[in-house]
Amino acid sequence: MNKKTRLSLKILLPFLIVFSLASCSLQLISDYDQRTLEQLELVAKKVDRLFIRLSYMPAHKRTYSNNASSYMDIDVELQALKTRQELRALNELTLKQVNITISLFKQDREQHKKQDTISNFLLKRHRKQYNRLFLAMIKGEEAKKIPQSNQQPTNQLKNY
């Protein structure tokens, strides 16, 4: 190694160290996704609207056919939410939360279809349960936010 090469290495090495340190960050979970948060808030609102609507009806009018379009609308939103979560890297935990929510909603829809009504007790209880589910998912997504000063621009899923 000649003198010129040694000198170049001496100058470059500290910069290389700094650059490699700067790019070395720990990634345990998916990046925060504003669009997911918005989807969660939207579907939470739609589910709540369905339960409020049902609670305004007398028990004999709470038929499945009177509410089928709301179920379908929420199904579509939940599937869109799931698809977005499937596309995000390191996102298994959020995806699992969404899958459980979808399976509970499907169970409710089937039960409503079978019984063609829903009791006051179950209505009140299931509404509370969905509030808990969406709150847990929203809090989980919000926990992924990183302080503005440490945030790096990301285009991941920007246009999805």
Add this chain to the structure above:
Amino acid sequence: MSIDIANLFKNMASTAGSDLQEDGDNISGNLLKVLDNNKESIAELVEARANGDINQEDFDSELAREKSILEVEMLGLEIASKAAIQKAVNAAIGTLTSAVSAAL
């Protein structure tokens, strides 16, 4: 280039520690809330069964639902814990990077 390694590691630990403490307090507060909600919900269910508001089939199905809901809530806490560790470690790496840059 001169770096006080002992001091640097102390600063890294302190940065990571203060980040973790703040998030850790939030997570334990949320865990208590989750367990409280679960307790309240199961108590309500047992009372409804005792009063005859629901039959055994609904009771069993509601117990299974409660388990799923608790799982979603716990997953939320797991996400928050991972996020807290990630933030703390990255803050410590940030401290190290700044110290090395300053020393150059």
